Amino acid sequence: MKKYTYTEKKDTRSGFGAGLHEVGKKNSQVVALCADLIGSLKMGDFKKDFPDRFFQVGIAEANMMGMAAGLTIGGKIPYTGTFANFSTGRVYDQIRQSIAYSGKNVKICASHAGLTLGEDGATHQILEDIGLMKMLPGMTVINPCDYNQTKAATIAIADYEGPVYLRFGRPSVPIFTDPDQKFEIGKAWMVNEGSDVSIIATGHLVWEAIQAGEKLAEQGIDAEIINIHTIKPLDEEAILKSVTKTGCVVTAEEHNRIGGLGDSVAQVLAKDGPAPQEYVAVNDSFGESGTPADLMKKYGLDAESIISAVKKVIKRK
């Protein structure tokens, strides 16, 4: 098992804030909109340095999405910022008609996704957003795994023409990816090569997968770990290549098991390479209040859950 260490933990939303500030310096067409959550989204530096290109819209997400669509007419590259719940479910029709169907170059940037939002509870813990967004024709869906990857993704999407959903979170998590990484939309990252099982993870679950991989190695199980930061378009080739080699797969995500990464992987495998699969995901339920760690444990989204799923899926080979 390849060794991954970290010296610092940070929230992925801060990676977004840093990336937004940097891409704002590089590209004068980048503008940002925020629905009364500048601090939560870490958009303060962009606002401070580019006040003319920053739009405070108030608690009015539908208007924000429409305005973002309008700003693209004239060549701007708008980044919208609010919580994942208010970036998707609340404004689905605005995104569908004014952004996706209209083919607008809007970057929908969504923080506090999933259970790890924590104590605020289920009203804010959206677990359906990946599914909602990936169903929209033409929408790119990205869910990076740490601060560095989120920062790199935030910068990279400015150079891609088309609507993007960028999902990140609130808790501090280990920084284990390269600070100078090149972010390629739609390209899986091979975290660890292995032969017994493929663990395909996204977002916060990538670090959990690494933790699981280390423990599995101690028990003689050689896990291949792949980071799928782009859920759509999906790197089908990387997935098929890995699962053809290992013969089984565990998918891991901070999302409902219905409609997330696991279903995307299952669709690929069902068509081109059937293999046993286990899901590490929320089992079609809402979340609740609690610390991120307590919630990840209770809802079966930690390294231990991945280990159990691996053992189960290997038996099914």
Added chain:
Amino acid sequence: MSADIAKLENIAKQVRRDIVRMVHSCQSGHPGGSLGCADFFVALYFNQLHHDPKFNLNGIGEDIFFLSNGHISPVFYSTLARAGYFEISELATFRKINSRLQGHPTTHEHLPGVRVASGSLGQGLSVAIGAAQAKKLNGDDKLVYVLMGDGELQEGQVWEAAMYAPHNKVDHLIATIDLNGQQIDGSTEQVLSLGNLRAKWEAFGWKVLEANGNHMSQLIQTLNEAKEHTGKGKPIMILMRTEMGNGVDFMMGSHKWHGVAPNDEQLAAALNQLEETLGDY
């Protein structure tokens, strides 16, 4: 009446013919609101807007228009075709398979003249505000126009946008509401009363004007006046009274022609009342 007004009225007559013929041909679509807004569209595209029918989506250096109540697509398409955005013969494809003239306007099929999809109501004002902000950032002093239906004001997003524009002094934006008083299930008074719209929009901080949307010279006068109010710190709202179905006597003033196509006899009766001024497509 000046020669210019007579010319505009002639175009509007042809646009009305186009509308009923398009809706009849596919036996679907929305003739009522389209007929009511024919004068407005002709006034905009043939008198008011600085625009280029060669069409560039970004519209830099041009006045740009958004249709929020996308169901009145027949009047939009006819006007765009008559203004030179695409061949008038393409109007015959309206709502048919493989057409760029979708039931509701969209950029998806790259129809020249359309800059955003609309149909699901309440979204156009926000898009127009965004486009207006992009113009400001680009140092582009041209104007942004948007048309909404009155029933559409029942959508909450409109009021989010209504609050945003005055707060941020979006003052190169001229919005218009088509006040025909009708929606699918009846009059707006019956379904969900809109109350005192002048007082509402003024309370939100807009400069409000009122127009007669079916009287060309008065309408042009109000649109000219609206332009004079731009650049003064407030967005502009025109409350434009129109008659649903205007130009065809049996369609006038009733919600029943909101989304119903005429049959062959009704088409003949309608065309009898609408002079062919520019040549049918």
